Amino acid sequence: MCYADTLTGAGGGSGAETRIRNKDEISSTENSTSSEFGEFGLKKFTMREFVPFHLPMHVCNIFLFLLPGHVLGIYGFYLIFTGQTPYPWWNLLFSLIYGYAGGIGVTAGTHRLWTHRSYKANTPLQVLLMLMQTSSLQYPVIKWCRDHRIHHKYTDTNADPHNAARGFWFSHMGWLLEPEHPDVAKKEKTIPMQDLENNPVLEFQVRYYLPLAILTAFVIPISITMILFPQPFFNIFCGNYTRWIMMLHTSACVNSVAHFFGSRPYDKDSSAVDNKILAIFTVGEAWHNFHHCFPTDYKTSELPFYSFNLSTAFIDFFAWVGWATDLKTVSKEAIQRRMERTGDGSGLHHHHHYAIEESESELSSDENLDEDVFNNNNGEAMSKMVDEHGDQEGNIIKNIVSINKGLVLPTRG
Ligand SMILES: [Zn+2]
Ligand SMILES: [Zn+2]
Secondary structure (H helix, E strand, O other): OOHHHHHHOOOOHHHHHHHHHHHHHHHOOHHHHHHEEOOOOEEOOOHHHHOHHHOOHHHHHHHHHHHHHHHHHHHHHHHHHOOOOOOHHHHHHHHHHHHHHHHHHHHHHHHHHHHOOOOEEOHHHHHHHHHHHHOOOOOOHHHHHHHHHHHHHOOOOOOOOOOHHHOHHHHHOHHHOOOOOHHHHHHHOOOOOHHHHOOHHHHHHHHOHHHHHHHHHHHHHHHHHHHHOOOOHHHHHHHHHHHHHHHHHHHHHHHOHHHOOOEOOOOOOOOOOEOHHHHHHOOOOOEHHHHHHOOOOOOOOOOOOOOOOHHHHHHHHHHHHOOEEOOOOOOHHHHHHHHHHHOOOOOHHHHHHHHHHOOHHHOOOHHHHHHHHHOOOOOOOOOEEEEEEEOOOOOEEEEEEEHHHHOOOOOOO
16 A cells, blocks of 8 residues: 555555556656656646746736636625525525535645544545535645645744734735745745645646636536526626635635634634634634644544534544544543643633533544654654653653744734
């Protein structure tokens, strides 16, 4: 079983055959491994290859995506609120359902599966998540994960692509409108990405990103709308952008709102916060103080009953089906200790209550978590370090904590 398989749970007969067939092809390029990736011998993915007309990424963002997207999307809102479309509220409901399918592709797929490897998914689930994520038009998975792994490792520094220390607007959308800070590219080299670069599903997405994006973000939702809510094509086209900007800003709020407004129950020195209201809209990604402390927890939260955490319900469903395995969570004890040690105190009076409601079977041991983080094939712990301290009996306890603890700049605040 190849490296990508062990990491992602991908695999299967036809995939394995394809890999063997391509072994000969890549052996000839083995000496230039730094510029090649993947078992298919593709060139290492660069944004330049993905960007239309080889424009700088931020120019492309502004003029091809964000500006036309907002103009047309806001016009779509206008049509809905002035009742100029048939069944406007049903149409909006469909937009939200399709939009959240893309959102879960981002949260359960790009974020929890591929960036943080908080669970494993078989190939069909990976393909489903990849297609859902493509419909959100938030870059190919590999680029998204690279930005997010850097964000976790260098939170609130110039190497953080959406550095919240540069203000609310920069972390929300400003970072997409200007060239990347040179520190991002510099620190990129310290981020292990081989697990994603060797993943055939993600490789496929990069290679066919444009047709996949046209299919999932335009053809499918527009066709469904044409059938369900017939109206002039231009109106449907604008309404499709309405869905996109709603979801884009919701996602962006995790980088902006969830680094500014809320409580810090787990780490009072982190800029990341827990924000209950935002959690409703982000299908579970706004328990962000927790997430920055325990990035490999597949629930990104310790709260029971899927508290506004549809992404966790999605993963649990596929775990029940058998497509998702090795779901990682942090033990209640480790969370409690972390809260007492570094939290702002806001979570402590709730915590006992939560701990009782949580079923024992959902918890995995600390040992499993440690093993996976520290014995990964990248040879280095991804954005994690061991925080050792003793319990009452004098035993050493290992907690997984975010490395950003030591890297937060004093500029915030
Ligand atoms: Zn964050
Ligand atoms: Zn994360």
